[in-house]
Amino acid sequence: MSIKHHLTEGLIMGYSAGTLPEAFNLVIATHVSLCDDCRARVESYDALGGAMLDNSATATLGSGALDATLALIAAGDAETADAPRRDSAPRTSGVFPAPLRDYVGGDLDSVKWRPAGGGVKQALLATSKDATVRLIQIPAGAKVPDHGHQGTELTLVLQGAFRDETARFGRGDIEVANEELQHTPVAEEGETCICLAATDAPLKFKDLLPRMAQPFLRI
Numbered sequence: 001m002s003i004k005h006h007l008t009e010g011l012i013m014g015y016s017a018g019t020l021p022e023a024f025n026l027v028i029a030t031h032v033s034l035c036d037d038c039r040a041r042v043e044s045y046d047a048l049g050g051a052m053l054d055n056s057a058t059a060t061l062g063s064g065a066l067d068a069t070l071a072l073i074a075a076g077d078a079e080t081a082d083a084p085r086r087d088s089a090p091r092t093s094g095v096f097p098a099p100l101r102d103y104v105g106g107d108l109d110s111v112k113w114r115p116a117g118g119g120v121k122q123a124l125l126a127t128s129k130d131a132t133v134r135l136i137q138i139p140a141g142a143k144v145p146d147h148g149h150q151g152t153e154l155t156l157v158l159q160g161a162f163r164d165e166t167a168r169f170g171r172g173d174i175e176v177a178n179e180e181l182q183h184t185p186v187a188e189e190g191e192t193c194i195c196l197a198a199t200d201a202p203l204k205f206k207d208l209l210p211r212m213a214q215p216f217l218r219i
Contacts, residue, residue, distance in 0.1 A: 005173040007031065007038050011154075016045035021131035023198040027154045027174070029099040030196055034172040095159050095194060104135075108159075108194065111135055116217055117210070118142060124218060131200040132218060138162065138187040138195070145210040146184040151201030153177040155185075160193035162186060182206075 007015075007028060014020040015028045032039045094107040103125065104110055113121040113135075121137040138144065140160070154176055161170040164183040169175050177183070187193035203219050205211045 001034070001172050002170075003035050003037070003172040005167065005169055005175060006035065007041075007174060008176055009041075011176065012038065012041050013045055016042055021198070021200060022127040023125075023131035023133035024152075024154060024200070026099065026103060026125070026127065026133055027156050027196055027198045030097050030158075031156050031172070031174045033097040033099050097158075100158075100196060113137055116219075117213060118145070120144060122217065122219075131198055133196065133198040134219075136193075136195045136197055138185070138193040140187055140189050140191055140193070143184055143186040146182065146206040147210070148182040148204040148206075149177050149179055149199075149201070150204055151179070151199060153197060153199045153203070155195050155197040158194045158196060160191040161188045162193050162195070163188065 011020070011024070011028060015025060015032075020028070032042055094101065096104060096107050101107055111123045113123050116122045116136075119139045119142045123135040125133050125135065127133055136144075138160075154174060155169070156174045157169050157171050159171060161168060162185045163169070164175075164185045166175070166181070166183065168188075199219070202214065205214060
């Protein structure tokens with residue numbers, strides 16, 4: 001597997017610092033489990049963050065600091081019980097890498113697909129409300145309607161490949177789209193394309209029918 005499209009430095013920094021939405025973290029964790037280059041970059045930022053903490057000055061805590069910290073930890077455990085885990089030695093069998101398989105509770109055959117029009121199917125995954133993430137199934141040769149973006153969209157290829165106005169994206173590749181990109185992804189012939197995509201704002205569809213269906217599909 002030759003991965004040609006990688007994460008931006010900003011996304012890697014946010015992932016390492018824990019400041020990104022859960023939906024983005026899932027896509028990034030899944031990509032990192034496939035990509036040696038991005039995994040090494042994440043580990044570098046993690047090491048840098050650890051070094052900064054080691055060199056930080058100490059501070060005097062109040063009498064209720066311990067109880068407050070334990071309460072925050074308990075709340076965080078409840079909110080992130082299903083958060084994607086990092087995997088330095090990912091399992092490679094099946095279509096889904098380990099972080100996604102653990103999140104879904106199985107591989108491709110565990111997904112409950114719903115029609116999204118034009119032969120395309122999707123499956124929304126439950127995450128925090130600040131962004132959404134879905135699995136997308138695009139039949140070979142089919143296309144996703146032409147659209148732009150009001151925020152950021154991360155699209156990771158898990159099976160097959162697609163092309164748009166910018167490049168070709170195969171298994172392990174990640175496309176980072178923003179407000180400047182208007183595109184029409186088309187699945188390559190020969191194999192169904194399976195992607196994991198996260199967005200932090202609704203897409204901007206060019207045609208009327210996709211715009212009408214948008215509230216029901218939550219894209």
